[in-house]
Amino acid sequence: MMANREQHGSTHTAPVYRARRILIVGCGELGSSLAIMLSDSGNIVRVLDKNDQAFSLLPKERIDTARILPIIGDACAERDLRRASDHEPDILIACTGSQTINLMAGQIAKNIIQIPRILCVVNDVEVAGIFEKLGIDTVVSRKIVADQLFEKAMA
Amino acid sequence: MYVAILGAGRVGLSLASRLLESGSEVVAIDSDKGKADLLNEAVGKICILGDGASLSVLEDAGLSRVDVFIATTRQDHINLIVCQIAKEKYNVQTTVSVLNQQDNEKLFELAGIDVVADVPRLVIGEIETGLAPLLVEEV
Numbered sequence: 001m002m003a004n005r006e007q008h009g010s011t012h013t014a015p016v017y018r019a020r021r022i023l024i025v026g027c028g029e030l031g032s033s034l035a036i037m038l039s040d041s042g043n044i045v046r047v048l049d050k051n052d053q054a055f056s057l058l059p060k061e062r063i064d065t066a067r068i069l070p071i072i073g074d075a076c077a078e079r080d081l082r083r084a085s086d087h088e089p090d091i092l093i094a095c096t097g098s099q100t101i102n103l104m105a106g107q108i109a110k111n112i113i114q115i116p117r118i119l120c121v122v123n124d125v126e127v128a129g130i131f132e133k134l135g136i137d138t139v140v141s142r143k144i145v146a147d148q149l150f151e152k153a154m155a
Numbered sequence: 156m157y158v159a160i161l162g163a164g165r166v167g168l169s170l171a172s173r174l175l176e177s178g179s180e181v182v183a184i185d186s187d188k189g190k191a192d193l194l195n196e197a198v199g200k201i202c203i204l205g206d207g208a209s210l211s212v213l214e215d216a217g218l219s220r221v222d223v224f225i226a227t228t229r230q231d232h233i234n235l236i237v238c239q240i241a242k243e244k245y246n247v248q249t250t251v252s253v254l255n256q257q258d259n260e261k262l263f264e265l266a267g268i269d270v271v272a273d274v275p276r277l278v279i280g281e282i283e284t285g286l287a288p289l290l291v292e293e294v
Contacts, residue, residue: 076231076232076256076259077256077258077259078258078259078261078262079258098232099208099236100208100230100232100233100235100236100237101232103232103236104231104232104235104236104262105232107235107262107265107266108259108262111262111265112261112262112265124209124210126210126244127208127210127240130239130240130243130244131239133243134239134243
């Protein structure tokens with residue numbers, strides 16, 4: 001069995017990621033694309049959204065094969081977040097359209113449920129700085145787009 | 156005392172008028188034009204129209220010289236995050252927040268919000284107090 005696995009490993013050229021359990025909060029354009037990308041690379045993905053219509057952005061086949069599990073619930077309610085994370089996720093990514101929802105869900109996940117890694121999408125660099133100091137990892141979506149536009153415009 | 160109130164709904168409006176009566180300087184913030192207009196008509200032009208989670212709106216409200224920040228919206232995520240911004244960025248001495256979902260009490264405590272007004276608990280308490288004499292009679 002081991003030898004077999006090693007043989008397979010030696011012919012592998014693509015980068016190998018350890019499969020992670022991931023909880024995505026918010027199934028909008030960003031959350032759904034991310035869910036697909038993360039399940040493509042072999043991760044176990046759950047997506048929480050309070051609106052079940054949002055899950056129509058996910059490919060039906062992924063849901064049917066349980067590679068992405070949609071969960072209806074409120075990201076700012078500890079009860080719902082706990083239920084969504086009963087598979088003990090390694091990381092929570094909060095990417096709803098609201099930075100206050102993302103930051104609150106992130107803090108419930110970090111300080112109460114104690115999910116090891118938290119990533120929150122925010123839309124203001126300064127707000128990001130404030131919550132980075134409180135131990136919340138942030139990504140400033142607007143800044144990434146602006147940086148890319150700037151780079152391409154100046155190229 | 157300089158007080159900033161987030162949310163110009165019923166709670167925000169009565170708070171603003173009481174605080175003004177007691178001689179405090181008050182600023183209110185709401186993103187809903189209708190609510191902001193109502194408050195301005197009722198107590199004078201003290202309401203800024205804008206998103207309280209936006210730093211430029213908080214700057215306009217003069218948050219760096221605010222003594223007490225009171226969040227009164229119906230959305231706990233807005234109340235929590237803006238109180239945290241008031242504390243961490245503007246060093247506001249005292250932060251007060253309405254709590255709408257009892258579920259979130261622990262998080263508000265962990266975030267260091269000084270006074271948490273737990274709405275469901277307050278309402279239940281009032282009802283119980285009101286019912287107490289009736290319940291005693293029945294026993």
